[in-house]
Amino acid sequence: MKWQCTVCKYIHTGEEPPKNCPVCGADQKKFVPYTGEQGAAPKKSEKPARSDKTKPSRDTGQKGWPGMVLKHHLHPMSVHVPNGVIPVCFVFIALATVLDLYNFYRAAFYNYLAVLAAMPVVLHSGYIEWKLRYGGALTARFIAKFFCGGVVTAGLAAAVIWHIVDPAAASAESPHRWILVLGNAVILVAAGIAGHIGGKFVFRD
Ligand SMILES: [Zn+2]
Numbered sequence: 687m688k689w690q691c692t693v694c695k696y697i698h699t700g701e702e703p704p705k706n707c708p709v710c711g712a713d714q715k716k717f718v719p720y721t722g723e724q725g726a727a728p729k730k731s732e733k734p735a736r737s738d739k740t741k742p743s744r745d746t747g748q749k750g751w752p753g754m755v756l757k758h759h760l761h762p763m764s765v766h767v768p769n770g771v772i773p774v775c776f777v778f779i780a781l782a783t784v785l786d787l788y789n790f791y792r793a794a795f796y797n798y799l800a801v802l803a804a805m806p807v808v809l810h811s812g813y814i815e816w817k818l819r820y821g822g823a824l825t826a827r828f829i830a831k832f833f834c835g836g837v838v839t840a841g842l843a844a845a846v847i848w849h850i851v852d853p854a855a856a857s858a859e860s861p862h863r864w865i866l867v868l869g870n871a872v873i874l875v876a877a878g879i880a881g882h883i884g885g886k887f888v889f890r891d
Contacts, residue, residue: 688720711827761811767804782856791856795849834880841873
């Protein structure tokens with residue numbers, strides 16, 4: 687017996703659907719019996735099916751900007767900015783604090799500015815993907831992703847403002863320097879969790 691998650695199209699094999707979808711976290715009730723091409727191997731002469739019914743459709747029939755966002759994968763592309771740069775910022779701030787190197791704190795500040803500038807694209811494209819590809823389903827995984835996105839954005843804004851207010855916050859004389867490192871660790875962890883959940887949707891296991 688095969689079951690399909692109506693939110694993310696994940697296929698489960700078993701007597702009953704899983705309690706929660708392992709990909710998107712949807713409830714058991716969101717599963718329906720899967721009646722697709724069960725075990726039908728494509729003939730050699732056949733071209734691979736254009737629509738894979740076990741994955742959310744690439745082509746949701748959306749026109750204009752939302753269609754472009756989905757077709758060209760703007761969300762997974764744009765999340766490379768926070769996921770790539772935030773770990774660098776954390777290392778820089780840790781170095782600035784431990785070794786009392788002011789320039790590393792300044793470098794982290796400029797990098798955070800760049801990430802903050804990319805966040806509207808990340809959040810907007812993520813919202814479009816959720817709304818159109820996953821029908822705006824409010825599963826635990828999506829809620830966790832929204833929460834992490836909010837923590838990252840608010841954390842970045844706080845980190846940028848902090849540097850403007852106190853450019854010496856990472857120096858050995860600053861009483862707040864470990865709070866600074868800790869705050870940046872929170873941003874790093876939140877970005878990591880959001881990326882990890884995103885990976886589940888992309889790689890589907
Ligand atoms: Zn699912």
